[in-house]
Amino acid sequence: MSTVITGASGHLGRLVADELLATGTPPAEIVATGRDLGKLTDLAARGVTVRRADFADPATLDDAFAGADSVLLVSTTTVGERFDNARKAIDAAVRAGVSQIVYTSLVNASTAQMALADEHRRTEDYLRDSGSAFVILRNGWYLENYTDQLPMITQYHALLGSAQDGLVSAAARRDLAAAAATVLTQPGHLGATYELGGTPFTLTELAATISDVLGTEVTYRDMSVADYTGTLTAAGLPTEMAAAVADADAGLARGELFTASDDLVKLIGRPATTAHEAVRNAVISTR
Secondary structure, eight states: OOEEETTTTSHHHHHHHHHHHHTTOOGGGEEEEESOGGGGHHHHHTTOEEEEOBTTBHHHHHHHHTTOSEEEEEOOOSTTTHHHHHHHHHHHHHHHTOSEEEEEEETTTTTOOSHHHHHHHHHHHHHHHTSSOEEEEEEOOBTHHHHTTHHHHHHHTEEEESOTTOOBOOBOHHHHHHHHHHHHHSSSOTTOEEEEOOSOBOHHHHHHHHHHHHTSOOEEEEOOHHHHHHHHHHTTOOHHHHHHHHHHHHHHHTTTTOOOOOHHHHHHTSOOOOHHHHHHHHHHHTO
């Protein structure tokens, strides 16, 4: 009996592998997959089975999923390719006869209008129609989407966005990984769709939190979607990604990244990481 994790060389997939190991899953029951096996050598050294899985090469998915009991399908990041990648992985998991597919989707995927939600919504529908038992984890926006910007935020004393005064229920990747590990190792979740988010805040409130932690003034500067897209592009973000990020902020303004659900807390059995804790931890990690 084994659990396959796709994208284990990425942030979320790696954290799920770490969480499974930390909570007592034997290494031999974990299969970590990715395109670059060189990024998984440390997991292999801990006894985890490592296999290559490339969504562009479906034959590798068949090999990666062989003998698996569960598959954690971590959504890929390339704009415009998520659905096709997920479809190939779901088909391969069904061929392998896995007992459950756990998919990391997006909070409010069934109703959100933002472009990012469309591929997640299509994937959820495809998964439900696949005939496989499933669990859908609708992950909220990552707190790391903001804390990773701290060097630039502190340089310019400004947090930029086009979110207006919308609330975002952002969560730490580590909390979302713990939720995934719970679903993968405990019974009673098949067929569930969980809305996973942390304590909500506006970006104005986040700027105040950053100011408090850093001891220096940071303000939130709201921009139009077009201007924010242009700013992100000028900063070096690829055009499609910049447009997607700005569009997500527009969705945030409409309430599409907010959830009042306490599913995350219930799954992990403890309070979710707050924005203040995330900023503080990010600052400590750079010292």
